[in-house]
Amino acid sequence: MVWRFLLTAVLGGICYLDRTAALQVMLHRPLIVGSIAGALFGSFPAGAAAGAVLELLYIARLPVGASIPPDDTGAAIFAGAGAATAAEMAGGAIDYAVVAALLLLSVLCAEAGKVADRFVRRVNCRIAHVTIAAVDRGDIAAVDHGLLAGVTLFGAVGAALSVLFAGFGVMAGRWLPEVFSPGEQDGFAHLFPLLPLLGAASVLSCSRSERSSIFFYLAMAIAFAGILAWHWGFR
Amino acid sequence: MPLALVRVDSRLVHGQVVEGWVPHVMANCLLVVNDDLAANPFLRSVMELAGNPSLRIVFCTLDEVSGAVAEIDRRGEKAILLCATPSDAARILAGGVRFAALNIGNLHFGAGRVEITPSVFFAPEDYESVEALQRQGVQVEVRGTPFEPGKSVGGGGFEF
């Protein structure tokens, strides 16, 4: 278990860095982070399933200026680790009631991660002040050091959040299957299909044009008809 | 009234406006009121690239603003008015453009400025302008994007 959390700290820290401080090559997307968390905690497919749903939920919230979107990276670590833990205990089977409950609970991580992000950016103000004061004294290397300090802070907080959220995820993944009696269709299993639907709506809300709305519903109808025809044939 | 929003923003046209407020208030025009920009064709041409077929970007100086608003009204457009400082907003109001609410989005940090929110820092003259606006019945709210709660300033004094 210890090596799992160590790897979570390292890989989670890297993914968190990609979110703001470095690269922005989309390593921080929930599909990827959820899959990694899943692989680390026993079930890659379960983690990926949770991550794929989270991928779109917050997609319409843009990181513009000082406006910080909810932390979907952290949410994916929580839900991915939880889904994988539950699946591992069930011999690999994914229980969608558990996944739905995990995804809904992951909101708390998304909001907590946002608070931590704000904290880092506030501490960075101090780093920037120190850097500027040092440059005033003629210390050129302070620019490199200041940046390194900022990156380190982003990375360290990311690693800590990763371990914390993964820990909560594992706890929730162990506890939730006990709460849900096996094989029973309960409330959360019925809620699961609403989550990808929320994701689809999130994508549509990125665009305001009439054309996009028409194309969205047209594509949905054609795809649905196609899927039915493919699976059922024309009875 | 053709103005859907009147906003003070140091960066004028940027992502929070184009991706946040424009769709939120369903505006199809941005009126940028700024004397420096009106005199700089290069910066204007770059800013125009941020527009699109359903978003016209217009520029005018502080003195021309009432004419520009009348023109937008005549075209039947719904506009967001952008200016750089609260004192510009006060001048616009004095210039005859009525508005009931003022949104303050970004006022960049500088020496001697006081933090109101993480992205809005007031200089002493900003307090004066905001108080002058409030005395004329303008509701002043500090709010970066539609996705975050606003923080009202005012009722005579400032709370910290």
Place this chain on the structure above:
Amino acid sequence: MSGGILPDSVRRAVWRRQFLVQGCWNYEGMQNVGFAYSILPALRHLYAGRPEELTKAIKRHLEFFNTQPAMGSVILGAAVRLEERVAAGEEDPRAIGTFKVGLMGSIGAIGDAYFWGALKPLASVAGAILAFVHPLLGIALLLAIYNFPHLMVRSRGFKAGMEGQERAMTFLKGAGFKLRTEDRKTVAAVLGGIYGALAVWHALAAGASWGIAILYFAAATLLANLFTMMFRKAVSPSELLLLLLIVGLLLFRR
């Protein structure tokens, strides 16, 4: 106009460093430390042996700066070019600040709309759909769709900026970000519809009739419409999810 005076190794160092432009993102100066860090190799080279001018040059890049990080490559390139001209005495140093501050908002608006508002949703939804086939394929597609244009803009934008303001302008116009943004958003919406259809299909129990399928589909369309309207009214996804959590707890109690 004289040609560039910086050796390629210095230019490459600046280009690489742009990936850390948000490394010390802070509320007061935003990307200020990151921008100074990125351009530092060029400044060190241009002002070698002139420590006071070097300090001054670094200080002007520690002023407030913020733009979309990938599109910022255009401004970074153009700033390097301007610093070359300032170091050669062909330009007033104040022009650099005016240029950066004047452009960061507009370039940020173009970049936010294209990268965050269009390309990221497109990559995400395409990846999420292909993840139904296999998660690794979905991940690969997501990274590919986003990063080809991303790295292209980072390198071409930087190059165009370094060839001067006119070339930077030609790049921004020629790249046709306006049209691309609209197109990507439309394609993302189409894929969003397909993703929605897959969600409805997965909700259907095995052996459901055509009638049930159509009922489910109609309900899903109405819900998607409702959710979209709420998102457009700036309702936060977190609020909706919390609401669903409460609904779930109520249903679960039985």
